[in-house]
Amino acid sequence: MNKASNESKYELRVQPIENGTVIDHITAGQALNVLKILKIPGTSEGIVSILINAPGAEERKDVVKIEGRELKSQEVDKIALIAPDATINIIRDFKVIRKKRVKIPNFLTGFVRCINPNCISNSNEPITSRFEVNNRCGKIMLRCKYCEKTIEKNIADHLL
Amino acid sequence: MxxxxxxxxxxxxxxxxxxxxxxxxxxxxxxxxxxxxxxxxxxxxxxxxxxxxxxxxxxxxxxxxxxxxxxxxxxxxxxxxxxxxxxxxxxxxxxxxxxxxxxxxxxxxxxxxxxxxxxxxxxxxxxxxxxxxQHPTQTLLDLYTIRRESHLERIKIAIAGDLKYGRTAHSLCYALSLYGADITLVSPESLRMPEEIIEDLRSHNINVYQTSSMEEVISDIDVLYATRIQKERFPDPTEYQKVAASLKIVPQLLDEAKEGLKIMHPLPRINEIDPQIDETSHASYFRQSFxxxxxxxxxxxxxxxxxx
Missing domain, CATH: 3.40.50.1370 (Aspartate/ornithine carbamoyltransferase)
Structure with missing residues (x-):
């Protein structure tokens, strides 16, 4: 198969959207977790297209297209925890009007469950989980504000 | 302040x-x-x-x-x-x-x-x-004891016992890292301090050594901090007996110790320190409690x- 037919096949799969948000350069395999973080479906009624293991410039990537909804920076920044290289493209009338990279937040509230079953945040007390986010050379580590236990891998497994 | x-x-x-x-x-x-x-x-x-x-x-x-x-x-x-x-x-x-x-x-x-x-x-x-x-007031009183009975700056200390689960030891190591310290961790393989805590200490330029032998370190240290070894951590009671005996502080062990060596323990002790030690100048644990x-x-x- 030549390059041209490869590209056209790719184009068929990834059609441009008129209005909405395209999240590009998601770490391969993380698209469904991105949707889980963004609580989609549930907060969006438009068409959502997902591309998993798409060929990228250097390595494979996932892409999510959400039609009819422009995501706000603070909601998409959370996806940086599992897809630190993701870019957010806001589309209006088929054109990219704004493009930015996700930024790892310093704190997370009510977003991740503490891995420590004996942590007070996992009890019937009226509190929400809180984590401090540490980024050591690209390695993300969450530290529970209450019990100080850390989550260093498989963050997506602990989403609330 | x-x-x-x-x-x-x-x-x-x-x-x-x-x-x-x-x-x-x-x-x-x-x-x-x-x-x-x-x-x-x-x-x-x-x-x-x-x-x-x-x-x-x-x-x-x-x-x-x-x-x-x-x-x-x-x-x-x-x-x-x-x-x-x-x-x-x-x-x-x-x-x-x-x-x-x-x-x-x-x-x-x-x-x-x-x-x-x-x-x-x-x-x-x-x-x-x-x-x-956390139990910060225990750590602060441990630091006070070390300062009062020995010295805090660049202390050579051995911490012995259950270092895997013992919060006393983790918290004390962290606090000592603020004063620069040579820390030797004495425990059986199965109760070693978690690697991330050791890495954290080393990132603060603290010398951390690990051993399972008290004899190996006794002549070189200013403070020996013993912690409780909990029987329930061992599925096999004979294994517990073996470990408890190997880490027990007995008079003969102190033959090679420095004259000013101080022995600490957060108490209550079970078998970690022989009562014969109580009357020696090395015993700091009851003053530590005060x-x-x-x-x-x-x-x-x-x-x-x-x-x-």
């Missing part, structure tokens, strides 16, 4: 300057803690003790510190006899007690409970142990705005 209304939750909240200030204040108050001098620095103040788990030393030394400095103590009593047995949340309990006292001391089985309590309390909360989490009084008195006076 502002301590008034500060919550005492975790050693990670303290800088070296803050620790030094607490230890200096404790030293000033030591004669009061011994009952040699009278003081009324905490007169008119009320301390609430909320112990959801059993405690002898911690609870009584807080009471002694408060009473000897002229303050009063309100004790919640047993959990069974309180509203907690009716299912009240800790958050609600704290909001209520907050109105009865000028500071709250809390021991609770859930990790992070003291941090949460501090969010609901308008008066300072002092963590007296939250499950397997030092809890001046250290807690210092903390109480600092957080309640009555610095001596």
């Amino acid at each position: 502002k301590f008034t209304n500060m919550d005492i939750i975790s050693m990670k909240d303290f800088s070296r300057d803050m620790i030094d200030h607490i230890l200096d204040t404790a030293e000033k108050l030591e004669p009061v803690a011994r009952g040699k001098e009278r003081s009324d620095i905490l007169q008119g103040l009320v301390l609430s003790l909320l112990f959801f788990e059993p405690s002898t030393r911690t609870r009584m030394s807080f009471e002694s510190a408060m009473v000897r400095a002229g303050g009063s103590v309100l004790n919640m009593g047993s959990v069974e006899a309180s509203s907690i047995s009716k299912g009240e949340t800790l958050a609600d309990t704290i909001r209520v007690i907050d109105g009865y006292a000028d500071a709250i001391v809390l021991r609770h089985p859930k990790e992070g409970s003291a941090r949460m309590a501090a969010e609901y309390s308008s008066v300072p909360v002092i963590n007296a142990g939250d499950g397997a989490g 030092y809890g009084v001046p250290v807690r008195m210092a903390l109480l006076s600092l957080v309640m705005g009555r610095e001596p």
Whole structure:
């Protein structure tokens, strides 16, 4: 198969959207977790297209297209925890009007469950989980504000 | 340095300057803690003790510190006899007690409970142990003992026992890292300190060595800190006996020790230290237990705005 037919096949799969948000350069395999973080479906009624293991410039990537909804920076920044290289493209009338990279937040509230079953945040007390986010050379580590236990891998497994 | 209304939750909240200030204040108050001098620095103040788990030393030394400095103590009593047995949340309990006292001391089985309590309390909360989490007043009294009986700066210390689960050892290592220290961790392979804590210490330029032999380190150290080895950590009772025997501090072990070596233990001890050691100049553990009084008195006076 030549390059041209490869590209056209790719184009068929990834059609441009008129209005909405395209999240590009998601770490391969993380698209469904991105949707889980963004609580989609549930907060969006438009068409959502997902591309998993798409060929990228250097390595494979996932892409999510959400039609009819422009995501706000603070909601998409959370996806940086599992897809630190993701870019957010806001589309209006088929054109990219704004493009930015996700930024790892310093704190997370009510977003991740503490891995420590004996942590007070996992009890019937009226509190929400809180984590401090540490980024050591690209390695993300969450530290529970209450019990100080850390989550260093498989963050997506602990989403609330 | 502002301590008034500060919550005492975790050693990670303290800088070296803050620790030094607490230890200096404790030293000033030591004669009061011994009952040699009278003081009324905490007169008119009320301390609430909320112990959801059993405690002898911690609870009584807080009471002694408060009473000897002229303050009063309100004790919640047993959990069974309180509203907690009716299912009240800790958050609600704290909001209520907050109105009865000028500071709250809390021991609770859930990790992070003291941090949460501090969010609901308008008066300072002092963590007296939250499950397997933090116990900062124990660490501060350990530091005070080391400073008082030996020296804190660049101490050569061996910490022996259950280093995998023992919060005392983790917290002490972290605090010692602020003073530069040579730390030797003595434990059987199965109870080694978690690798991430060792890595963290090394990132603070602390020399950390690991061994399972007491004999190997005894001649080189200024302080030997023994911690309790819990029988329930061992599925096989003979394995427990073997480990307990290998780490037991006996008179012969001290033949090679420095004359000024001090032995510490957070108590209660089970079999870790032979009673024959008690009468030697090396035994610091009963004084260590007493030092809890001046250290807690210092903390109480600092957080309640009555610095001596």
